[in-house]
Amino acid sequence: MGDWVNMAEVWRGDILESVHRGRAVVCDSRGEVIAAWGDIDAVTYPRSSCKMLQALPLMESGAAARFALTPEQLALACASHEGAHMHTDRVVKWLGDLELGERDLRCGPQFPRAKEEQEELIRFGQKHDRTHNNCSGKHSGFLTLNKHLGGDAEYVELDHPVQQAILTAFEEMTGETSPGFGIDGCSAPNHACTLRGLATAMARMADPSALGEIRGQAAQDLVSAMKAHPELVAGQGRACTELMDSMDGRTVVKTGAEGVFIAILPERGLGVALKVQDGATRAAETAIAALLVRLGVADPNHPAVIKRLCPKQYNFAGLETGRIAPASALYADGAAI
Amino acid sequence: MGDWVNMAEVWRGDILESVHRGRAVVCDSRGEVIAAWGDIDAVTYPRSSCKMLQALPLMESGAAARFALTPEQLALACASHEGAHMHTDRVVKWLGDLELGERDLRCGPQFPRAKEEQEELIRFGQKHDRTHNNCSGKHSGFLTLNKHLGGDAEYVELDHPVQQAILTAFEEMTGETSPGFGIDGCSAPNHACTLRGLATAMARMADPSALGEIRGQAAQDLVSAMKAHPELVAGQGRACTELMDSMDGRTVVKTGAEGVFIAILPERGLGVALKVQDGATRAAETAIAALLVRLGVADPNHPAVIKRLCPKQYNFAGLETGRIAPASALYADGAAI
Numbered sequence: 181m182g183d184w185v186n187m188a189e190v191w192r193g194d195i196l197e198s199v200h201r202g203r204a205v206v207c208d209s210r211g212e213v214i215a216a217w218g219d220i221d222a223v224t225y226p227r228s229s230c231k232m233l234q235a236l237p238l239m240e241s242g243a244a245a246r247f248a249l250t251p252e253q254l255a256l257a258c259a260s261h262e263g264a265h266m267h268t269d270r271v272v273k274w275l276g277d278l279e280l281g282e283r284d285l286r287c288g289p290q291f292p293r294a295k296e297e298q299e300e301l302i303r304f305g306q307k308h309d310r311t312h313n314n315c316s317g318k319h320s321g322f323l324t325l326n327k328h329l330g331g332d333a334e335y336v337e338l339d340h341p342v343q344q345a346i347l348t349a350f351e352e353m354t355g356e357t358s359p360g361f362g363i364d365g366c367s368a369p370n371h372a373c374t375l376r377g378l379a380t381a382m383a384r385m386a387d388p389s390a391l392g393e394i395r396g397q398a399a400q401d402l403v404s405a406m407k408a409h410p411e412l413v414a415g416q417g418r419a420c421t422e423l424m425d426s427m428d429g430r431t432v433v434k435t436g437a438e439g440v441f442i443a444i445l446p447e448r449g450l451g452v453a454l455k456v457q458d459g460a461t462r463a464a465e466t467a468i469a470a471l472l473v474r475l476g477v478a479d480p481n482h483p484a485v486i487k488r489l490c491p492k493q494y495n496f497a498g499l500e501t502g503r504i505a506p507a508s509a510l511y512a513d514g515a516a517i
Numbered sequence: 518m519g520d521w522v523n524m525a526e527v528w529r530g531d532i533l534e535s536v537h538r539g540r541a542v543v544c545d546s547r548g549e550v551i552a553a554w555g556d557i558d559a560v561t562y563p564r565s566s567c568k569m570l571q572a573l574p575l576m577e578s579g580a581a582a583r584f585a586l587t588p589e590q591l592a593l594a595c596a597s598h599e600g601a602h603m604h605t606d607r608v609v610k611w612l613g614d615l616e617l618g619e620r621d622l623r624c625g626p627q628f629p630r631a632k633e634e635q636e637e638l639i640r641f642g643q644k645h646d647r648t649h650n651n652c653s654g655k656h657s658g659f660l661t662l663n664k665h666l667g668g669d670a671e672y673v674e675l676d677h678p679v680q681q682a683i684l685t686a687f688e689e690m691t692g693e694t695s696p697g698f699g700i701d702g703c704s705a706p707n708h709a710c711t712l713r714g715l716a717t718a719m720a721r722m723a724d725p726s727a728l729g730e731i732r733g734q735a736a737q738d739l740v741s742a743m744k745a746h747p748e749l750v751a752g753q754g755r756a757c758t759e760l761m762d763s764m765d766g767r768t769v770v771k772t773g774a775e776g777v778f779i780a781i782l783p784e785r786g787l788g789v790a791l792k793v794q795d796g797a798t799r800a801a802e803t804a805i806a807a808l809l810v811r812l813g814v815a816d817p818n819h820p821a822v823i824k825r826l827c828p829k830q831y832n833f834a835g836l837e838t839g840r841i842a843p844a845s846a847l848y849a850d851g852a853a854i
Contacts, residue, residue: 190775190796192699195709197562198775198796225534288834302639313833362529362839365832372532438527438535458795459527459535496650497625501700 185217186507187456188463192493193502200463202439204454204471204510206517207379209387211355214450215517217510220376223359224455227370227436231258231318232402232444233353233381234368237345238321239398243328247277254405255412256317260435262415263292263312270412271311274320278327285310285319286336287366294415315366317412322368336368343369349395353381365437375453378442382451385432386444403444406432419465422484423472431477433468435461441468445477462504466490470506474517522554523844524793525800529830530839537800539776541791541808541847543854544716546724548692551787552854554847557713560696561792564707564773568595568655569739569781570690570718571705574682575658576735580665584614591742592749593654597772599752600629600649607749608648611657615664622647622656623673624703631752652703654749659705673705680706686732690718702774712790715779719788722769723781740781743769756802759821760809768814770805772798778805782814799841803827807843811854 190198203218213220226233235257238244244254253274261267275281290313292298301308310316326335326342335342338361347369351358354377364370373381385403388396406413410424413434423433432444439456441464452471456463469488472478478485493502505511524539540555550557563570572594575581581591590611598604612618627650629635638645647653663672663679672679675698684706688695691714701707710718722740725733743750747761750771760770769781776793778801789808793800806825809815815822830839842848 192562192707193697195560195562195697195699197699198794200795223532225529225532286834288832288836290833299639302636360530360532362532362534363832363836365838367832367834367836370529457535458537458797458800460795460797463795495625495700495702495704496627497623497704499625499700499704501702 183219183222184457186509187454188466189505189507191502191505197502199507200456200458200460202454202456202463202467203375204452204467205375205379206450206452206471206475207376207383209380209383209390209449209451211376211380213376221374223372224375224378224440225362225370225372225438226378226442226453227364227438227440228260228315229434229436229440229442229453230350230378230381231260231434232385232406233350234318234346235321235402236349236353236395236398237342238325239401240349240394241325241328241345243325246328247324249324251405251408252412253317253320254402255409257321258402258406258434259317259413260314260420261317261412262294262418263290263308263314264294264297264415267317267412267415268311271316271320275323278323280323282310284323284333285313285316286334287313287315287319290314313366315368318368319366338369347371350381353384354378355380375455378453379451382442382444382453383449384451386446386451387449403432403446406434419488423469423478423488426479426482426484427472427477431472433472435464439464441465443468443472445475447477448475450475466504466506467510470511471517473514474511476516480514520556520559521794522846524791524847525803526842526844528839528842534839536844537793537795537797539791539793539800539804540712541789541804542712542716543787543789543808543812544713544720546717546720546727546786546788548713548717550713558711560709561712561715561777562699562707562709562775563715563779564701564775564777565597565652566771566773566777566779566790567687567715567718568597568771569722569743570687571655571683572658572739573686573690573732573735574679575662576738577686577731578662578665578682580662583665584661586661588742588745589749590654590657591739592746594658595739595743595771596654596750597651597757598654598749599631599755600627600645600651601631601634601752604654604749604752605648608653608657612660615660617660619647621660621670622650622653623671624650624652624656627651650703652705656703675706684708687718690721691715692717712792716788716790719779719781719790720786721788723783723788724786740769740783743771756825760806760815760825763816763819763821764809764814768809770809772801776801778802780805780809782812784814785812787812803841803843804847807848808854810851811848813853817851
């Protein structure tokens with residue numbers, strides 16, 4: 181299938197204006213490839229798509245139980261949220277429960293993506309802070325684990341016990357030795373893996389039968405929390421939230437920066453991972469929607485699915501100018517996988 | 518060189534995270550190809566990169582002279598501005614001079630890109646309007662031409678005299694029969710052409726010696742206006758403005774949506790056009806900076822050039838996470854063209 185495969189087309193009128201390429205793979209929990217597009221053994225950064233893997237040590241260590249974390253908190257630990265009040269209020273309370281505060285977060289301050297909160301900050305002349313960072317829930321999870329382990333305050337350092345526990349879980353779930361890491365948008369290390377390894381890890385989240393009791397329970401609890409609280413995983417109108425909502429809690433999806441998307445399909449015991457070569461979110465959303473339809477878990481006629489699978493494009497005057505569509509190499513006639 | 522060529526690389530730490538491909542060509546005013554990357558005869562939409570071509574009928578018809586348009590207004594007619602006061606104030610005055618108003622613009626209302634004006638609108642509970650649209654200067658030019666021609670109010674219709682005059686000028690400058698058009702973000706028709714045709718048109722703007730007296734003067738006046746007022750062509754901190762500033766008015770550059778960039782090099786009589794396959798602005802900026810350096814008109818050590826040629830990437834905490842760099846297929850060792 182070549183190194184990269186066409187994933188999404190951007191049409192303006194009758195002329196193809198832009199094209200996005202990518203790689204994608206569907207695996208089962210043994211790492212067997214069910215379907216693949218492009219070079220799935222090339223190395224990629226999972227970015228935020230692997231937050232549920234990064235949350236495994238929080239569960240397995242007993243930290244989550246000790247601090248009686250709720251499913252809402254677990255969903256936030258796996259979230260790239262938009263800094264709406266429903267997210268930041270919960271993070272502030274969580275930090276308070278740990279007798280910590282905003283200053284203890286090691287993610288930087290990020291202007292929220294949520295429009296209402298953006299306008300509120302501007303109207304009241306307030307500054308955004310670290311609780312608005314889309315990763316503040318993940319970092320609250322890191323801080324919870326750190327409190328349990330008794331590590332020092334610099335929990336995003338590579339050799340810190342929190343990050344070492346995450347690296348171990350990440351390598352065990354992907355079945356690979358990570359070839360390197362990068363500093364993520366939130367300052368935590370982000371470990372690289374192959375796309376096949378990432379899909380395998382997601383299949384193991386979907387089908388934890390071979391993971392042993394402790395990790396198996398951890399995986400199930402995290403997947404259940406994400407399925408139960410899609411609005412906390414991203415936010416109103418966002419792809420992860422709306423796609424999960426549309427699938428009635430049957431499937432978990434999670435985006436990552438630079439065009440990554442994963443899916444966890446518990447009913448089929450499968451995992452999906454994809455990466456758009458150029459990093460475009462619009463293409464990653466179209467591609468994951470296409471794969472979810474082909475995997476039989478998303479309805480191609482549901483408005484939330486249409487919005488990603490083949491969204492019409494409008495200009496500032498509201499005129500329809502074109503559309504985005506999955507490329508035939510990926511979607512063909514939507515045949516089942 | 519193949520259909521598409523690597524143009525820009527996005528690195529995170531030591532691992533290549535994303536890659537952008539594209540096509541680029543440098544032509545002279547006879548349409549001779551000086552250098553090329555990828556299939557330059559494929560059809561593309563120039564989008565906003567061709568606004569100076571769309572402004573030619575405004576000049577050639579005598580409308581600009583009749584309404585005594587200033588170089589500032591001509592720069593705005595060729596602009597994709599960010600809706601700052603320096604742009605909208607001039608547009609409002611221009612419309613008033615024509616005894617027209619915001620309601621006569623056929624571009625839709627666009628929330629301004631300029632941060633200060635964004636915050637001002639929110640703080641004072643005001644709505645953005647059509648003067649904030651990045652094309653409101655171009656549309657003021659359309660309205661000026663329309664007033665001169667005595668056409669009806671719907672000046673963005675394909676068969677309207679304003680758009681027919683633009684199509685004629687566009688085809689004459691590109692030396693091609695346009696294979697079709699799309700509706701642009703501002704509701705005006707955007708005619709497609711080859712990348713070679715677009716670069717040829719820009720070379721003719723750079724070297725108007727064979728265009729005849731009227732068109733030659735029109736081209737010179739528009740290029741001079743853009744060179745004299747780079748801040749009106751885009752805005753503070755924007756690529757077009759900063760790159761033109763850095764080149765001391767020796768070269769005109771103009772971006773277009775979906776990863777298009779053009780350059781007009783009067784000193785060398787050359788035109789440049791490039792298109793990023795996936796439509797990414799970050800890659801188009803890196804690619805045009807690379808070509809401007811290779812063409813000897815941009816200084817690779819100037820901060821405004823570095824910011825596009827090889828910008829370091831930082832996260833929300835201010836940590837350096839990686840860099841964007843021109844791909845070797847495009848930039849190699851920066852050898853002169």
